[in-house]
Amino acid sequence: MKLTVKGFEIRPGHLDLAAQRDLxxxxxxxxxxxPFFRPDTPYGKKMxxxxxxxGTYGWLSDKSGYRYVPNHPRGTPWPDIPPQVxxxxxxxxxxxRMPECCLINYYDAQAKMGLHQDRDETDMGWPVVSVSLGDxxxxxxxxxxxGGKTESIWLKSGDVxxxxxxxxLAYHGIDRLRAGSSTLLxxxxxxxxxxRVVT
Numbered sequence: 001m002k003l004t005v006k007g008f009e010i011r012p013g014h015l016d017l018a019a020q021r022d023l024x025x026x027x028x029x030x031x032x033x034x035p036f037f038r039p040d041t042p043y044g045k046k047m048x049x050x051x052x053x054x055g056t057y058g059w060l061s062d063k064s065g066y067r068y069v070p071n072h073p074r075g076t077p078w079p080d081i082p083p084q085v086x087x088x089x090x091x092x093x094x095x096x097r098m099p100e101c102c103l104i105n106y107y108d109a110q111a112k113m114g115l116h117q118d119r120d121e122t123d124m125g126w127p128v129v130s131v132s133l134g135d136x137x138x139x140x141x142x143x144x145x146x147g148g149k150t151e152s153i154w155l156k157s158g159d160v161x162x163x164x165x166x167x168x169l170a171y172h173g174i175d176r177l178r179a180g181s182s183t184l185l186x187x188x189x190x191x192x193x194x195x196r197v198v199t
């Protein structure tokens with residue numbers, strides 16, 4: 001099943017419970033090597049999400065701005081992207097080129113992500129693939145410019161969103177979580193895996 005909203009391709013329930021648990025195990029292995037951290041925004045405030053990454057590059061935000069970097073803040077290279085994650089990319093995009101970054105964001109019950117564009121990559125022709133695990137999140141989809149009408153949908157654990165074409169540079173964000181809506185993560189919250197071609 002596929003829904004298309006404002007160019008965003010949404011695949012509800014793409015990952016069944018067994019696949020979600022397998023993916024969660026792979027994420028835990030990444031986090032063991034590259035622990036979560038809370039980045040600063042360029043404006044000096046801490047982001048409400050905690051993040052880490054896998055792949056050739058991770059994403060970093062601090063007073064110097066937003067950018068991709070080859071190492072975790074503690075100086076070690078990012079772990080490899082797990083094969084279970086790469087399979088999601090291959091299955092939904094059909095592309096031979098693999099993502100170079102798997103950004104992993106953890107949202108607790110109070111975390112959110114304001115409307116933003118994914119535009120730190122070199123070539124915007126490649127899609128961005130976003131995987132939801134854990135508590136439901138209200139995903140807001142906007143336009144290529146700020147303002148205008150937005151649409152929102154609750155993303156559940158196992159849902160996957162593909163942002164390509166007109167949606168590739170559309171503003172999007174997470175308004176809030178529905179705490180306790182999933183039992184996948186023992187302590188609650190939501191994991192979001194975002195796959196990107198960087199160079």
